[in-house]
Amino acid sequence: MNVWLFLCSVEVSILAAVSTDTFDSKLDEDWKNWKSQHGNQYTKDEESDRRMIWEDNMRYIEQHNLEHSLGKRTSKLGMNKFGDLTNEEFNKLMNGHRRIEAVNMTEIEADETDESSASKESHFELRTATVDWRREGLVTPVKNQGQCSSSWAFSATGSIEGQWAKRHGNLVSLSEQNLIDCGHKPRCSGYSAPHAFETVIQFQGINSAETYPYIGKEFTMMKIAMDM
Template identity: 55%
Template sequence: MKVSLFLGCVLLSILVAASRHTFDSKLDEDWKTWKSQHEKQYAEEEEIHRRKIWEDNVRYIEQHNLEYSMGKHTFTMGMNQFSDRTNKEFNERMTGSLPFEAVKSAEEAIAEDIEFVEDKGNNDDLSNAPVDWRTKGAVTSVKDQGACNSCWAFSVTGAIEGQWKLKHGNLVSLSEQNLVDCDGKSYGCVKGRTTSAFQYVIANNGIESEQSYPYTAVKGNCRFQIQDVAATIRSYTRVEATEAALEEAVQNIGPISVTIIASDSFRQYKQGIFYDSAPKKTIVHAMLVVGYGVESNTNYWLVKNSWGTNWGENGYIRMSKDRGNNCEIATYAIYPTV
């Protein structure tokens, strides 16, 4: 009896183990193509684990896109370089921004010795005129932060790049690695704050270019050289936490650094106007608003990300605008003065 029970347990264990290795054979070629496209290589046991996660994401995306075709969503999802990761793994590796505490009044801003811009209430017609700072040459090409939680640094360099171009006429790609290595109040590839990065640039009389201080996606020793400074800023300004104020700033100032708070569907975004209706918000991520517009009577923010051009709409995302400050896109907005 005991032997039979033992053999039964062994057989059950074998069946369970085998089931873990069973995948949808119809997806074999898609799996190979996806691995090749994103240059993924795994050890045998890891491949089993990653394939399972990948297939789960395939089904999740297919279900979402089916619901999109039924009019339940305003955006589609797609497989990307993150599709072999769980939500927890992704959030730990790719979303490392710390939102600053939103300033609620000009008096609070003065107390903190920073500039502060409020909604002046005279921008009722701004939404009728789309804005895209890329057409003015104020936005560098989409960059890729790699496996480093440095979105905060990319958001800051993007804002400085835009202001430097608009004031001095030349667009220079600035060094995120300079911030990752040298901003002592942030945490390199773990997490960081846009306000801290702006403060670092002010305190150290500038930031180097991407060319002189190239990106490695790994925190290293600070190698900043004052003689290699490519841009400087005098101060930074927090925008009042309303979409109306953000709209006015984007129209009149230029690209604006923002920190959003979204749910896990954000990482699989592919196309359309992203609206996050999920109550559970797990992603805190810094990006750059470079404009706004309207499509089919739906307003959107045009936002540059730092996950490469394979993500989203060639590295960009259109996020829902004038819909209750979705993803808190206007809550943590900031820009520099050069």
Template identity: 55%
Template sequence: MKVSLFLGCVLLSILVAASGHTFDSKLDEDWKTWKSQHEKEYTKEEEIHRRKIWEDNLRYIKQHNLEYSMGKHTFTMGTNVFADLTNKEFSERMTGSLPFEAVKSTEEAIDEDIEFVEDKGNDDDLSKAPVDWRTKDAVTPNKKQGTTAIQCGSCWAFSATGAIEGQWKLKHGNLVSLSEQNLVDCDRNSYGCMFGKTTYAFEHVIWNGGIESEQSYPYTAVEGNCRFQRRNVAATIRSYRRVPANEAALERAVRDIGPISVAVATEPTSFQNYKQGIYYEQSSDKRITHSMLVVGYGTESNMNYWLVKNSWGTSWGDQGYVKIAKDRGNNCGIATYAFYPIV
């Protein structure tokens, strides 16, 4: 037994040396704890690769948090379930929103009683009181679009169901968790676990006659055959509408209508490792790659923020949520593509 253990250690040392990277032995226990916490298992060769990425991310996070303590940033970062991924891997696995320029729009401009305005700067009347639709029971608990073993780029489906869930609750009085898997399997304009659009999802629900509940059509994170059954429809919508592409209009929509589906840029490594605080990156990449759900807005430490529900589970961010800087140049492109369904 001792000989085998010795040979195993020797082999690991050789592999590490061959990789040209020396691990920080002081992080051994942290590495073991992190793997156990997130149920990570690797082959020996893969472990070397993932440990290197994890250490690189950890150094980046520690440096950022040090700068945060010096007042250079408005948010903190932490090692979540994605800490063993490069930013490229993370973006490929956990985003999945198609460019909206390619949308063949069938959105309807109805509900004319809701007046939107062009962005003219701060609107004190709007910004005085915070909004959080969770307190109105219009937001389901945080969901997760993938597992540690299976990743699915179905953010578009989670954003769409979140918006429908909110509108259904506000009109009919009951909050029902709707089926993302129904959309992943059945929406032929999108591409399942690869990528899709919330607008395509809305159109599918309209023309399909509704969407099933999470209970009747549970999530698997793998695209399969469409198993939709009309008798199990839990919600329907009749159309959808786009919010004008400015933050003042988005603020009015969130205040007056409810949770709003948005598409955002999440390319920076800092977004991958976000933990708490108000997320703001001055040089934030504006490539729209990820769909989320704005459920409110408020002010913290004299900074305005959007309260946004994500679909990466509760181990990411602040229990699955992120506060994105508001009224700061459309940070992350959050107001560029905003939509809501009409029940």
């Protein structure tokens, strides 16, 4: 029995050593800082798995940013609080948006074949043009919907925020929670941006995010008079 216990402990030690050797020691401090920044705590088993995923994501970010410095990419990446998730895990956790049926692309392609050369050139320029609305002061900072699947509400507030700022010169972060709570039936998922616009019209406005903060879940309460 003692021999068997000894052999088991040796095997566990070897596996632990092998697991440790798979990590990049140069990233030890970055890993600790990242966990501290986002308050992440793991069991021993979770720690190894999450560290490996995190390092894979770090390498991907470094490679992407290297290609950006060489002119091969138009954007840069950075590590965030989702860095210990795989793409599959992130999509399952965060991407709960229900797509509305898109316009039939074959109809668009058919229409384009009948366009004149000048019209085609004009449409090409329009499609390839870019505008950074952040520099125009029409976009609020990035928001986090959590696990509420309320992307429809964020799409709506983003659209209204930009139009409000363009017209009044005042960028105000609007309340997604207001839309979730004050629709036909309070809910996180199942609605779309057009539904949200209808709610804003019905109640003749929408609260700001400051007066009606986002809690990321369905919270049934008496409808509030909106301040805009």
